[in-house]
Amino acid sequence: MKRIIFCISLLAIFVSVKAQQPAMRLWYNQPAHFFEESIPLGNGKLGALVYGGTQKDTIYLNDITYWTGKPVDPNEGLGKAKWIPEIRKALFAENYRTADSLQHFVQGEQSASYQPLGTLNIINLNTGAVSNYYRELNLDSALAHISYQQNGIQFTREYFATHRDSLIAIHIKANQAGAINLHIQLTAQTPHKVKATNNQLTMTGHTTGSETESVHACTIVRLLPQGGKVIASDSTLTLTNADNATIYIVNATSFNGFDKHPVKDGASYIDNAVNAAWHTQNFTYSEFKDRHIKEYQQIYNRIKLQLGNKEYTNNLPTDQLLRRYSSSTAPLPEAAQRYLETLYFQFGRYLLLSCSRTPNIPANLQGLWTPHLFSPWRGNYTMNINLEENYWPADPANMSETIQPLIGFVKGLSATGKHTARNFYGINEGWCAAHNSDPWCKTSPVGEGKESPEWANWNLGGAWLVNALWDHYLYSQDKQLLQNTIYPLMEGSSKFFQQWLVTNPNKPNELITAPSTSPENEYVTDKGYHGTTCYGGTADLAIIRELFMNMQQARKSLGLKPDKEMDDKLHRLHPYTVGSQGDLNEWYYDWKDYDIHHRHQSHLIGLYPGMHLQALAKQTKDSTILAAAHQTLIQKGDESTGWSTGWRINLWARLGDGNHAYKIYQNLLSYVSPEGYRGKDAVHHGGTYPNLFDAHPPFQIDGNFGGTAGVCEMLVQSSVDMTAKKPVYNIHLLPALPDAWANGEIKGIRTRGGLTIDMKWENKLVTSLQIKAVTDVDVNITYNNKSSRMKLRQGGIIKFSSCK
Secondary structure (H helix, E strand, O other): OHHHHHHHHHHHHOOOOOOOOOOOEEEEOOOOOOHHHOEEEEOOOEEEEEOOOOOEEEEEEEEOOOEOOOOOOOOOOOOHHHHHHHHHHHHHOOOHHHHHHHHHHHOOOOOOOEOOOEEEEEEEOOOOOEEEEEEEEEOOOOEEEEEEEEOOEEEEEEEEEEOOOOEEEEEEEEOOOOOEEEEEEEEOOOOEEEEEEOOEEEEEEEOOOOHHHOOEEEEEEEEEEEOOEEEEEOOEEEEEEEOEEEEEEEEEEOOOOOOOOOOOOOOOHHHHHHHHHHHOOOOOHHHHHHHHHHHHHHHHOOOEEEEOOOOOOOOOOHHHHHHHHOOOOOOOOHHHHHHHHHHHHHHHHHHHHHHOOEOOEOOEOOEOOOOOOOOHHHHOEEOOOHHHHHOOOOOOOOOHHHHHHHHHHHHHHHHHHHHHHHHHHOOOOOOOEOOEEOOOOOOOOOOOOOOOHHHHOOOEHHHHHHHHHHHHHHHHOOHHHHHHHHHHHHHHHHHHHHHHOEEEOOEEEEEEOOOEOOOOOOEEOOOOOEEOOEOOOHHHHHHHHHHHHHHHHHHHHOOOOOOHHHHHHHHHEOOOOEOOOOOEOOOOOOOEEOOOOOOOOHHHOOOOOOOHHHHHHHHHOOOHHHHHHHHHHHHHOOOOOHHHHHHHHHHHHHOOOHHHHHHHHHHHOOEOOOOOOOOOOOOOOOEEOOOOOEEOOOEOOHHHHHHHHHHHHHHEEEEEEOOOOOOEEEEEEOOOOOHHHOOEEEEEEEEOOOEEEEEEEEOOEEEEEEEEEOOOEEEEEEEOOEEEEEEEOOOOEOOHHHOO
C-alpha cells in the first residue's frame, strides 16, 4: 500500500525539471596584478593564466606533463625494511621518542617538482589613455575576454583552450582598420631557447636539472594576422597596422609515461609540436571556437543549478562580489549571495574539466596552473587528502571523464608500489603508496631522513585512492572497468595491508598498524611527550576498514565468494573509541591533540568520503560513533585552511546538518588577498582569492573541488546496501539542505547506482522530480520525510504510469 501511495504522490508532483541557471561569468574592471587575480584557462593538458593587461598582457603557460625528475629507481630504499621491527619494538615498549627517531631511517627521496612551461607577453605598441576596461571568464563557454578603449578605438581579445584540438587560441581585433600594433614575446623561467621565423616563435627547453635527465618541451606560437606586417627578431614577433590577428599556441613534451626515461625513451616532442602547429591550418578561428564550445558544453551543460528564486543581474565585479559576501558592513542582497554560491559551484566543475583530461596525469595541487618556477609543495600529488579531494565532485557533479587520469595514475602507482612494499616494509605481496607522488608514480616515503614522520612516513595513500576508484564504480556501474582495472588495484592494496597489520601484543585478538601516524597531526601523551609516531592510529584503521569492506562488496559484485581471511582481519581491527570529551579518538589512546583545531580530520575518513561509519551505526543500531564524530567537528572549530574547509562542508552535510555545512561553505567563500599584496588591508587565511581560486593559503585547488562536492552532498546523498541478495541503493534527496537554499532546482546531479536526478524544491520540499538510470537497479528513495522502494530499468526514465 505504501508503494502505491508513493507512486500517486510522484504522479501528482511530476513535471519536467528545466533548471534556469543564470549566466555564469567571472568579471573584473581592471587587469590582474597578481596570480590570484588572473583568469585560468585549460584544455586538460595545456593551461594559461591570463592577466589581461592593456599595455602588457602577460600569459603564463603550463603543460601538466612538464615536471622535473625521471622514472623511480626500483631499488630505492632496498634494505630499509630492517628498521620496521625496531620501530615496533620501541612502540610496544611505549618509547615513542625512539620510534619517532627511527622513522627517519625509513624515508626516501623527495618527489619531483611541477614547473611552468613559459610566459607569453603581448605588448601593445599603441599609446594613449585607456578607458572602459572589462575582463571576463565565461564558464558557460570556457571563453575569456578583455576589452578596452584607447584613442577612441575599441580593442577586444578573446582566449580559449580547446581539448578537442589541443591548442590555446587568442583572437585580437579592433573596430578600426590597421589599429593593431604589438610585440609578441615568448620566454621561460626554465632553461630554454627561442627562435623567431616568419610568423612563428619556436621555443625548446627542459625542466631544471641536467639536460640529459629532464623532460624537454617544444612550444610553438603562430601568428596569423589580417592585414599589417610581421617582423621576426630574436624571441619577438612585431605586428604593425593589422586589422585583427589570431595567435595559436601548441606544445609537446618528451614525457612518455611514468616508466619511460624522458630523454632516452622520451616522446618525439619536436615532431609532435610541429604536427600540432600544422593542425592550426585545418580550421578557421571561428571553426576552432565552435568546436571547442561544442565539446566543452557536452560535459559542462550536464548540470544546471539555480539557488533561490530571485533574479540577479551580475553587475558587480567578482572580486567586489566576493568582498561584500564576507562583509558585515555592506552585505550582499540575497539574490547576489545565491549567485556567488552557484558561481563557485560551477567554477569548480570548470576547473576540473580544464585540468584533468590527460591520460594517467591527474590534477595536481594547483590543478595545472602555476606561475612559479618552484611551486609550493612542489605542486605534487599529496595523497593524504589533497589528490583525493580533487576528485570528490567528478562523479556527483556529472564529469566522470575527468576521473580517467586518476585511474591510469593509480595503475602506475600499483607498479612502482610493489618495490616500495618490498624495500621499505619487507612485504612481498601487493603494493602501497605513501604521502607524496608525481607523474613518475613515486610511492616510497619521502623526507630524505630529515623530515617529520607525521607526513613523510604515512603509507596509506594507495589504499585511500583505490577506495575512491571503488566509489567511481558505484556511480558508473561499469562492471568491465571494475573487473579489469579497479578490482585488481583494490586487491593488490588489500594484500599489502593484510600483511602490514600486526597483532597487538597487549590484546592478542586485536589487529593494528605499527608504526602509524595520523596525517600531519601531532599528539601529546598522558606522560607529556609531544610526538607523531604511534601504533593503531584511527585514520589508518579507518582506511583499511573501508578498503576491506569495499573489497568484499566488490567480490560480491563480481560473483566471487567472500574472502574469509580478510573478513576475519576486518573483524579483528582495533575498534573506534570515544574520548573523555565525547569526541572520536584520533589515537589508540585518549591522548590530547597538540593542536585541537588541526586542519586534518583524517580519523573521520569513515564518515566522509568513506561510508562505513553510518553503515556501522545502522548495523549496530547505535549512533554513538556518529555522535562522537559530531563532537569532533565541534572541537575542531569552523575556521581552517581552504581545502580543510572544503572537507568540513562535506562532513557536516554527511551528518545531515545543512545549516552548519552552509556556514562552512560561507567560510570557504571568505575573501582572501593575493599573496603578493601585503598592505595594511591584506587578508591572508583560508578562503577564496579574487579569481575564485582556493586559498590554503597559498593556492591549492582542492578546496575548490571540496566546495563543489559539498554542494552536491547537501542536495543529494546516496549509498549502497549489499546485505541483501541484490544491492539496494539508498537515495536521499535534500538530506542537508540549508535554510538559505529553501527554494531551488538542479538538473543532472548523479548518484551511486548510476542515477541522474533532476529536481525542483520549494520551502525545502521536493516539488518535481525526474530520475534516469543507466542500469537495472533497486533503489530506496527518501524525500519529503518519506521513503519508498522501487526498481528502475536500464536506460529508463521514471514514468509514473509504470508505478502501479
